[in-house]
Amino acid sequence: MKRKPLHVSLHAREPSVVELTVGDRVQLDRMTPSQHGHVAERYGRLLDPGVTTVALEPGHYLFRTLSDAHLRVVTGGISAGIAHGDKVIDPQSVPPLDGKRGDDPPGELPSFTLEQA
Numbered sequence: 001m002k003r004k005p006l007h008v009s010l011h012a013r014e015p016s017v018v019e020l021t022v023g024d025r026v027q028l029d030r031m032t033p034s035q036h037g038h039v040a041e042r043y044g045r046l047l048d049p050g051v052t053t054v055a056l057e058p059g060h061y062l063f064r065t066l067s068d069a070h071l072r073v074v075t076g077g078i079s080a081g082i083a084h085g086d087k088v089i090d091p092q093s094v095p096p097l098d099g100k101r102g103d104d105p106p107g108e109l110p111s112f113t114l115e116q117a
Helices: none
Strands: 006-012 016-022 029-034 037-042 050-056 059-065 069-075 078-084 087-089 112-115
Touching (some): 069 078
Antiparallel strands (some): 006 059, 006 078, 016 069, 029 037
16 A cells, blocks of 8 residues: 655654654655745754764654654753644644545555654
């Protein structure tokens, strides 16, 4: 079955360091306010598959991945969830996809786990 992209939203409440583990190349975007809502701006370089340590300034971030993702907070304060449109939900509350909801094509959604220090 085809994999669907997982949209993960992060909120750094303070300067933080995290380890992000993914199986594909990922672009981390920082969401900055503008006159027309928020604008996504690339934050740092593209992250290669495997484990990458990233320092985050306070703010909101977003990334998409087709692989399972694991985020470990090394220092600081991070909250995270899976983004669906304008809403961010707890990854443990995502129901399994059965291909019968809305206009989304059927597909397998990767998993996301968060480990706090």
